[in-house]
Amino acid sequence: MNFKGRDVISVRDFSKSDLIYILKIAKEMEKEKPKLLDGKILAALFFEPSTRTRLSFESAMFRLGGKVLGFSDEKVTSVKKGETVWDTIKMAERYSDVIVIRSPVEGSARLAAEAASIPVINGGDGANQHPTQMLLDLYTIQKIKKKIEGLKIGFLGDLKYGRTVHSLAIALSFWKVEMCFIAPDALQMPEHYIKELREKGIKCHKTSDVFEVSPKLDILYVTRIQQERFPDPLEYEKYKNAYRLDITLLDHIKKELKIMHPLPRVGEINAELDDTEHAIYFEQAANGVAVRKALLALVLGKEK
Amino acid sequence: MKERRIPAIKDGTVIDHIPSRDTFRIIRILNPQEFKYPINLALNLDSKKMDSKGVIKINSRFLTQSEVNKIAILAPNATVSIIKNYKVMEKIQVKLPEELVGVLNCTNPVCITSKEIVISKFKVLREEPLEVKCHYCERVYGKDEVEIKR
Incomplete structure (x- = not known):
């Protein structure tokens, strides 16, 4: 499979065999490969704040022997003076070999990919797509469960605005899995996603009661209620404390259940769960480095 | 008659x-x-x-x-x-093409097409009832939601 020169913009751009291949390369990237991207430069263009995505991309590039240039605040760039994404990319592609872009503006990564002659990786574009998060989530599930097929996966929290949930659900639908969407009605998974999943033969179940489905689950994927996505602040206040998982959850789950979270969390998982064998969210974040190493190597044609 | x-x-x-x-x-x-x-x-x-x-x-x-x-x-x-x-x-x-280029406006206020000069592109997902998807922000619109350029 040849990924050289490809852009990584949306979950919709991948086939099942693409995903399997990326997961395979990510596993190989757990090993040290300090010279693999020697002489290559990553332009990390972060138009909005990010902790995990930026740091893990930088870590991935450094661990493969490459270098990173870029910015992590739009205010220090010419974008502040009115420069367009298009022009910023036209400049950055001449300074680097691969670009990662993160922006609150939806579709900016797709436009960047059209502007650039070098590969572009989407590090998150507003509420739209965050494909590298989706891939590290998928990688974490496969790594911990040794399979994807047949799993029962619960998604909890803000399923309406949560892009990670949307992308992961679409990616998982390549396998025969069961999905439970746990959220207050107002934050439930959008109906068009449920319809699409059901058309692909995925068993979907909706509820607002986590304990109704938790005893059956293999994975519980928890998300933050995202204040920044709510058009009405009063609506946010109504739902911000909708779910707060604590130690009492342990009475309602299988011994093998694993809890995931794309982080940051703001109270939806009590720290008392961190030390249980169920919590894998920090390991999940750490897997971001292997997955991003794999993507950088793949799009630069250097995975072998 | x-x-x-x-x-x-x-x-x-x-x-x-x-x-x-x-x-x-x-x-x-x-x-x-x-x-x-x-x-x-x-x-x-x-x-x-x-x-x-x-x-x-x-x-x-x-x-x-x-x-x-x-x-x-x-x-x-x-x-x-x-x-x-x-x-x-x-x-x-009349025949709806698979892709509508420069025909519709994306009404998502945070879509890149609302911020920069970009020719809009929509993929036709379904003809009846109409469903189109913005190539950039991937938002899906139905017939009553689409805004046709004049």
Whole structure:
């Protein structure tokens, strides 16, 4: 499979065999490969704040022997003076070999990919797509469960605005899995996603009661209620404390259940769960480095 | 004899089999204020093919392909007839292309197409009921939500 020169913009751009291949390369990237991207430069263009995505991309590039240039605040760039994404990319592609872009503006990564002659990786574009998060989530599930097929996966929290949930659900639908969407009605998974999943033969179940489905689950994927996505602040206040998982959850789950979270969390998982064998969210974040190493190597044609 | 609700035109275009409720929307996207000659329209007409249809007759004006594409968004079963000297010279069944380039506006305020000068692109996911997806922000729109460029 040849990924050289490809852009990584949306979950919709991948086939099942693409995903399997990326997961395979990510596993190989757990090993040290300090010279693999020697002489290559990553332009990390972060138009909005990010902790995990930026740091893990930088870590991935450094661990493969490459270098990173870029910015992590739009205010220090010419974008502040009115420069367009298009022009910023036209400049950055001449300074680097691969670009990662993160922006609150939806579709900016797709436009960047059209502007650039070098590969572009989407590090998150507003509420739209965050494909590298989706891939590290998928990688974490496969790594911990040794399979994807047949799993029962619960998604909890803000399923309406949560892009990670949307992308992961679409990616998982390549396998025969069961999905439970746990959220207050107002934050439930959008109906068009449920319809699409059901058309692909995925068993979907909706509820607002986590304990109704938790005893059956293999994975519980928890998300933050995202204040920044709510058009009405009063609506946010109504739902911000909708779910707060604590130690009492342990009475309602299988011994093998694993809890995931794309982080940051703001109270939806009590720290008392961190030390249980169920919590894998920090390991999940750490897997971001292997997955991003794999993507950088793949799009630069250097995975072998 | 069949009653004629709108007078025949000598030269021009007849758009037939429009869903009645969309007749005014179609007239609006054709920018009728820029037409020099009379336009006749009728709606709530009986039809064998559909519940109730609208018809638009435009005198001395022929539509461009882009205008025909716009009609297809709202009325995928419409027929467009070119009339010359009171005779139907050509009958075109409108057809929605797989991709609509520069035809629709994405109304998502945080879409890149609302921030920078970008030619809009939409993929047609389904013709009836219409569902289109913005190539950039990937938002999906139904027939009542699409904003057609004028």
